[in-house]
Amino acid sequence: MLTICQSAPEISKNKQIFNGIITIIPKQLRLHFLNFLKAYGQGKSFMFMVFIFSVCFGSYLIIKKYQKAIFIIPSLQINKNILIASKIEFQQRQFIILYIWQILSYLWAFLVKSHTKKEFESDPILNLPKRQKQCKACSHTVTKFDHHCIWISNCVAGGNQIQFIFFLLSTIIINSTHGVLCARFLIKAYSAPLVGYGSVQKAFGLKKGLKILFNSFTPVFAQVFMFAIISLALVPFCIGQILNVLQNKTTFERLKNQRLCLEILEGKKVLVDYKEIKDSKDATDGTVIEKVTAAKWLQKRNIYDQGWAKNIKEALEMALARK
Structure with a gap:
């Protein structure tokens, strides 16, 4: 939880929560705690x-x-x-x-x-x-x-x-x-x-x-x-x-597959010739597969x-x- 808040953008609510918690820790221990969190996150x-x-x-x-x-x-x-x-x-x-x-x-x-x-x-x-x-x-x-x-x-x-x-x-x-x-x-x-x-x-x-x-x-x-x-x-x-x-x-492959399906359905990316995925604006060559068909194919692939x-x-x- 703290590592997520630590890596959040400065203006986000999570970062504000993290900064609030850090102020509670004594100054002489604060640097050691931050170093531990960094190592924890990595x-x-x-x-x-x-x-x-x-x-x-x-x-x-x-x-x-x-x-x-x-x-x-x-x-x-x-x-x-x-x-x-x-x-x-x-x-x-x-x-x-x-x-x-x-x-x-x-x-x-x-x-x-x-x-x-x-x-x-x-x-x-x-x-x-x-x-x-x-x-x-x-x-x-x-x-x-x-x-x-x-x-x-x-x-x-x-x-x-x-x-x-x-x-x-x-x-x-x-x-x-x-x-x-x-x-x-x-x-x-x-x-x-x-x-x-x-x-x-x-x-x-x-x-x-x-x-x-x-x-x-x-x-x-x-x-x-x-x-x-x-x-x-x-x-x-x-x-x-x-x-x-x-x-x-793998978990990584599942998540990346889901993200590509979502981007195809949103029109950000397209499947070309069932061989590669391109940005929709760059798909000038080949046959672009219809997005619903492409997403279903990608889910089973x-x-x-x-x-x-x-x-x-x-x-x-x-x-x-x-x-």
């Missing part, structure tokens, strides 16, 4: 790796704290710690496995380069010589460019697309499992017998019982919501990446599609065979 900062490790380590500390479930019961306006009689503590081994899996999947996507030995034919319609594009963020020229990902500090392209999808799938599975384990802990804690009180549910009722549960295990509640939001946010993005592999397309089975095979080969 995907060159290692802070993302630090963030991933911090989330895993912080989550582990929370789980470790609640090895034994303790409720804080308000009694005579004094907080009193009450142990749960039954054993419902977290299984730390399950969470440690999840954290190791998350870190390894991230490192695999982070360390693998996006370059590949595979060569494609050029696409004159999308203006992609040998299906290569130079990334504006990192200035690398890569084959089958999809987008520049700031989280892995690299372009997602032919050489690392499979690793990136594995990282997305791993993150979704890990966060979902983590949220379910935390939710199961809270459900057990809510119905478990307390020493001298009976269960929270029976002793205090639904409303007060949930309040006590929340006050006692606020970090666990926070983890349930945080990991649920992360999983839900990544699902559509991951599905889009899988569809790209199945159809042998994909010169790299070989069928989903061969597309998957090609993506795997590109991930393994690199420069």
Whole structure:
């Protein structure tokens, strides 16, 4: 959000919001913050790796704290710690496995380069010589460019697309499992017998019982919501990446194709002889295709599609065979 506002025009509302936020930051920290944002926007900062490790380590500390479930019961306006009689503590081994899996999947996507030995034919319609594009963020020229990902500090392209999808799938599975384990802990804690009180549910009722549960295990509640939001946010993005592999397309190619269709329908560009796209004022030679027909043809066009089975095979080969 801040990087978008930072790069906005000076007179825009986003830039005004950004300038307002910057003034809140102490002067001695302001330059460092701006440099970090610049690196963040270019995907060159290692802070993302630090963030991933911090989330895993912080989550582990929370789980470790609640090895034994303790409720804080308000009694005579004094907080009193009450142990749960039954054993419902977290299984730390399950969470440690999840954290190791998350870190390894991230490192695999982070360390693998996006370059590949595979060569494609050029696409004159999308203006992609040998299906290569130079990334504006990192200035690398890569084959089958999809987008520049700031989280892995690299372009997602032919050489690392499979690793990136594995990282997305791993993150979704890990966060979902983590949220379910935390939710199961809270459900057990809510119905478990307390020493001298009976269960929270029976002793205090639904409303007060949930309040006590929340006050006692606020970090666990926070983890349930945080990991649920992360999983839900990544699902559509991951599905889009899988569809790209199945159809042998990239996000960049889809967006450029959509933009060309829109420009054709608006009359700014024309399709000539089903071979090239020109500005409408420059189309003096060849047969100009009617704009609706041209847009429909362009939407269906994909010169790299070989069928989903061969597309998957090609993506795997590109991930393994690199420069």
